Amino acid sequence: MAQRYLSRRRFLTSAAVAGVSLLLASCGQKSATPTTGAGGVSQASPTTKVGGAVTPTTVSSKARYGGTITFVLENDVIDFDPMRSRAFVDRNVHYQIYDSLVRVDPKGNIIPWLAERWEIAPDGKSVTFFLRQGVKFHDGTAFDANVVKWNLDRYRNTPDSARRGELASVDSVDVVDTYTVRVNLKAPFSPLLAQLVDRAGMMVSPKAVQEAGADFTRKAFKAGTGPFILTEAVKDDHITLERNPDWWGKDEAGNPLPYLDKIIIKPITNSDVRLANLRTGEAQVANNIAGKDVATVKADSTLTYQEIPGLSFASLIPNRKEGFVFHEGNYVKAVAMALDRQEIHDKVFFGVGAVGYGAIAPPHFAYDPAFAPFPKPDIDGAKRLVAEVGKGQLQFEFLVPSGDPQTLQLAQLIQAQLAKADIKAEIVQLEFAQILQLQDQKSFKGMTLVGWSGRIDPDGNTYDHIHTGAPFNDSSYSNKQVDQYLEQQRTITDQAQRRDLFRKAEQIYVVDDPARVWYHFGAAMLVTSKKVQGLQPYPDQIIRFQYAWLQK
Amino acid sequence: MLQYTIRRLLLMVPVALLVTIISFVLLRLTPGDPVLVYAGEEHDPATLAALRHSLGLDRPLPVQYVFWLERAVQGDFGRSIRTQQPVLEAIVERLPATIELGTAALIISIVVAFVIGIIAALKRNSVFDLLSTGIAIAGVSLPNFFLGIALILFIAVFLRWLPPGGYTPLWQDPLDNLRHLILPAITLATASLAVNLRQIRSSLIEVLSQDYIRTAQAKGLPQRLVVLRHALKNAMIPVITVIGLQVGSIIEGAIITESIFFWPGVGRLAVDSIAGRDYPVVQAIVLMSALSYMVSTLLVDVLYAWFDPRISYGGGAS
Numbered sequence: 001m002a003q004r005y006l007s008r009r010r011f012l013t014s015a016a017v018a019g020v021s022l023l024l025a026s027c028g029q030k031s032a033t034p035t036t037g038a039g040g041v042s043q044a045s046p047t048t049k050v051g052g053a054v055t056p057t058t059v060s061s062k063a064r065y066g067g068t069i070t071f072v073l074e075n076d077v078i079d080f081d082p083m084r085s086r087a088f089v090d091r092n093v094h095y096q097i098y099d100s101l102v103r104v105d106p107k108g109n110i111i112p113w114l115a116e117r118w119e120i121a122p123d124g125k126s127v128t129f130f131l132r133q134g135v136k137f138h139d140g141t142a143f144d145a146n147v148v149k150w151n152l153d154r155y156r157n158t159p160d161s162a163r164r165g166e167l168a169s170v171d172s173v174d175v176v177d178t179y180t181v182r183v184n185l186k187a188p189f190s191p192l193l194a195q196l197v198d199r200a201g202m203m204v205s206p207k208a209v210q211e212a213g214a215d216f217t218r219k220a221f222k223a224g225t226g227p228f229i230l231t232e233a234v235k236d237d238h239i240t241l242e243r244n245p246d247w248w249g250k251d252e253a254g255n256p257l258p259y260l261d262k263i264i265i266k267p268i269t270n271s272d273v274r275l276a277n278l279r280t281g282e283a284q285v286a287n288n289i290a291g292k293d294v295a296t297v298k299a300d301s302t303l304t305y306q307e308i309p310g311l312s313f314a315s316l317i318p319n320r321k322e323g324f325v326f327h328e329g330n331y332v333k334a335v336a337m338a339l340d341r342q343e344i345h346d347k348v349f350f351g352v353g354a355v356g357y358g359a360i361a362p363p364h365f366a367y368d369p370a371f372a373p374f375p376k377p378d379i380d381g382a383k384r385l386v387a388e389v390g391k392g393q394l395q396f397e398f399l400v401p402s403g404d405p406q407t408l409q410l411a412q413l414i415q416a417q418l419a420k421a422d423i424k425a426e427i428v429q430l431e432f433a434q435i436l437q438l439q440d441q442k443s444f445k446g447m448t449l450v451g452w453s454g455r456i457d458p459d460g461n462t463y464d465h466i467h468t469g470a471p472f473n474d475s476s477y478s479n480k481q482v483d484q485y486l487e488q489q490r491t492i493t494d495q496a497q498r499r500d501l502f503r504k505a506e507q508i509y510v511v512d513d514p515a516r517v518w519y520h521f522g523a524a525m526l527v528t529s530k531k532v533q534g535l536q537p538y539p540d541q542i543i544r545f546q547y548a549w550l551q552k
Numbered sequence: 553m554l555q556y557t558i559r560r561l562l563l564m565v566p567v568a569l570l571v572t573i574i575s576f577v578l579l580r581l582t583p584g585d586p587v588l589v590y591a592g593e594e595h596d597p598a599t600l601a602a603l604r605h606s607l608g609l610d611r612p613l614p615v616q617y618v619f620w621l622e623r624a625v626q627g628d629f630g631r632s633i634r635t636q637q638p639v640l641e642a643i644v645e646r647l648p649a650t651i652e653l654g655t656a657a658l659i660i661s662i663v664v665a666f667v668i669g670i671i672a673a674l675k676r677n678s679v680f681d682l683l684s685t686g687i688a689i690a691g692v693s694l695p696n697f698f699l700g701i702a703l704i705l706f707i708a709v710f711l712r713w714l715p716p717g718g719y720t721p722l723w724q725d726p727l728d729n730l731r732h733l734i735l736p737a738i739t740l741a742t743a744s745l746a747v748n749l750r751q752i753r754s755s756l757i758e759v760l761s762q763d764y765i766r767t768a769q770a771k772g773l774p775q776r777l778v779v780l781r782h783a784l785k786n787a788m789i790p791v792i793t794v795i796g797l798q799v800g801s802i803i804e805g806a807i808i809t810e811s812i813f814f815w816p817g818v819g820r821l822a823v824d825s826i827a828g829r830d831y832p833v834v835q836a837i838v839l840m841s842a843l844s845y846m847v848s849t850l851l852v853d854v855l856y857a858w859f860d861p862r863i864s865y866g867g868g869a870s
Contacts, residue, residue, distance in 0.1 A: 079636075159606060160603045161599070162599065168596070217636055235637070272716075433828065436584070437583055437588055471597065
């Protein structure tokens with residue numbers, strides 16, 4: 001054949017040249033720096049006045065108005081409607097656009113918010129809220145007692161409302177006068193205020209809900225009273241929040257909050273990509289990075305890392321129903337004794353968070369730092385317990401959700417630790433949805449891994465997980481004394497007494513007759529660019545952007 | 553021809569129906585409850601029951617299917633269980649990204665296969681040919697996900713030439729969009745590229761050994777014209793068939809590729825929806841993929857007949 005390939009060769013070379021030049025051209029850097037506004041304002045710490053505790057919440061410095069911050073979130077928001085919301089990540093946005101009746105300070109104490117003060121009836125069966133006056137929703141609707149009743153009834157009575165469980169103690173809501181609302185309870189329930197801090201107490205504009213109909217949960221624009229207004233929400237791309245110029249909150253010097261003009265929220269599920277965004281300056285705030293990256297962030301001179309103990313816990317749930325291996329309480333205790341929690345804390349969580357033995361986390365008022373029933377792995381003790389049961393080696397099925405290498409690592413470490421005490425944990429990887437179903441049906445054979453994001457009141461970390469027949473009690477645990485203590489603490493408002501009851505219950509459901517094996521508490525992290533001031537982590541991990549301002 | 557096309561189109565209907573039934577049954581047989589997944593940290597049995605009822609998941613299966621079908625034929629594919637977004641809207645939102653990726657992959661797999669295949673056929677048994685055969689075998693044997701991750705590791709992490717994943721819409725920043733498109737498109741294109749390459753090469757070799765080619769060369773026609781005007785066109789027939797089949801495998805491969813590269817397309821939506829047991833979304837996507845596949849094979853068959861006038865379908869005309 002003749003060898004005249006000139007045209008083809010030329011084609012190939014020109015294609016190669018074009019390709020290379022395209023690559024070179026596209027490798028330009030793209031940087032975005034936060035814009036800063038002009039004007040400084042002397043500011044100490046923003047507080048909310050009147051009624052309950054007045055708590056300064058930020059460091060003192062000269063705060064400036066203006067600017068845009070980009071916040072990278074670990075997942076896209078699913079529901080903007082607090083009534084439907086089931087995901088933790090949604091709350092990061094809810095707190096900026098909605099106000100609740102009450103909120104918490106960085107220590108976890110309940111502070112006034114839309115309710116300026118409240119009175120609990122002597123019999124504990126009703127709470128009267130005195131509302132802040134002159135508050136308007138982003139769409140102009142006025143905030144008053146009727147709106148509160150509308151919202152609370154909506155949360156309680158709508159069939160598939162996600163807030164029904166939280167407000168199950170509420171019997172009815174009465175409008176006393178324009179700015180006074182009374183919540184009547186079926187029985188005294190001291191965690192009520194804690195429930196009203198979060199979504200169950202968030203006030204939404206009735207007009208906005210009615211206008212948007214079924215699409216409200218994805219298009220909740222101008223529906224709150226909060227420091228920021230939701231103006232844009234593009235799925236899996238970004239969410240835009242703009243300053244509410246009429247927000248009622250003020251800093252300590254009396255200047256109106258918030259300082260920022262705009263917040264852009266970008267959902268990025270990959271933690272490496274989130275970190276990369278922070279390091280290049282494309283994003284300035286994040287509240288969730290991988291434990292392995294903490295050292296990198298601390299060493300980065302452009303970033304500030306803050307961490308405080310969080311409310312979440314990690315646990316191993318055994319199936320304690322009759323007919324299953326862990327019906328035998330001593331077996332659960334043996335596992336609890338054999339675990340090396342410190343090693344898990346160091347290797348799996350990279351030292352972020354804290355070793356945990358029970359459900360009550362460090363920020364809770366009922367937490368006892370001296371409560372450490374299994375400080376070191378007690379291999380001999382575990383072996384002795386298993387021998388006492390007398391049925392030979394302890395073998396069980398360990399269900400692990402597939403698809404996450406870190407979870408598998410954790411499972412393998414636990415497996416190795418238990419093997420030292422001659423306990424055989426057989427790892428079975430199943431899809432997350434499958435495991436959920438097995439848990440729900442209480443038909444899983446051995447143990448599974450369950451975490452809980454945590455609630456402000458210790459009741460939220462305990463009752464529903466440990467009380468007989470409670471919704472999260474997937475281990476089918478039942479102990480009458482524990483039930484009694486947990487039921488009692490709900491009827492008392494005195495913190496010292498409640499704490500005492502919690503402590504007594506914890507001794508039983510962690511040590512004497514274990515409900516689960518707890519091993520870790522999470523941390524509330526906050527990573528900010530050094531330009532971002534005014535932010536500090538809260539135990540619930542949610543960022544309060546109304547206090548944030550940008551340095552030049 | 554027209555008759556044939558119409559018959560094929562009509563045949564798509566029972567096939568599509570069968571596809572929906574199979575996907576419906578398979579989904580429901582898979583262990584895992586969408587209500588539990590959706591409910592997240594909400595376990596109140598009364599709420600779960602209310603949720604199940606509002607989603608229509610407490611009705612008998614055949615009833616659920618008929619209900620779904622009734623609405624589907626009218627274009628209403630329901631709402632996603634996880635996000636409450638209308639399913640059609642969710643899919644259409646992500647379609648441009650998948651089409652962009654699929655088209656880029658298809659173009660790469662066709663163009664590169666043609667260029668290399670033609671040269672390999674012409675330079676048969678040369679070093680180039682052997683290399684191209686090696687690449688083809690590697691391309692077919694390497695799993696999609698392995699290639700993708702390997703590319704990310706070398707090109708994005710070590711060399712830092714391109715981003716490790718993600719997406720920028722085309723209208724927002726075309727250059728950035730292209731930067732993000734390169735690796736996933738290459739990953740997706742590779743397997744079909746290899747298949748197309750082999751087919752082009754072998755078809756061309758076979759045609760080039762024909763007598764009429766020798767005649768054309770003897771006439772003094774430049775090799776370029778021999779190949780382009782005579783040989784290629786005749787070699788196209790089996791090639792078109794193969795390419796048509798590759799469209800189907802690109803639709804398939806997009807699912808994995810999109811997941812690896814965080815490409816916000818329909819493939820990733822499918823993966824997330826399956827993991828979350830989001831029945832309406834999965835059913836709609838499966839139906840859509842089946843229909844696309846059927847349409848592309850029909851197009852290929854029509855093109856086939858156009859390329860080779862000797863081929864005709866159906867009774868009647870010659």
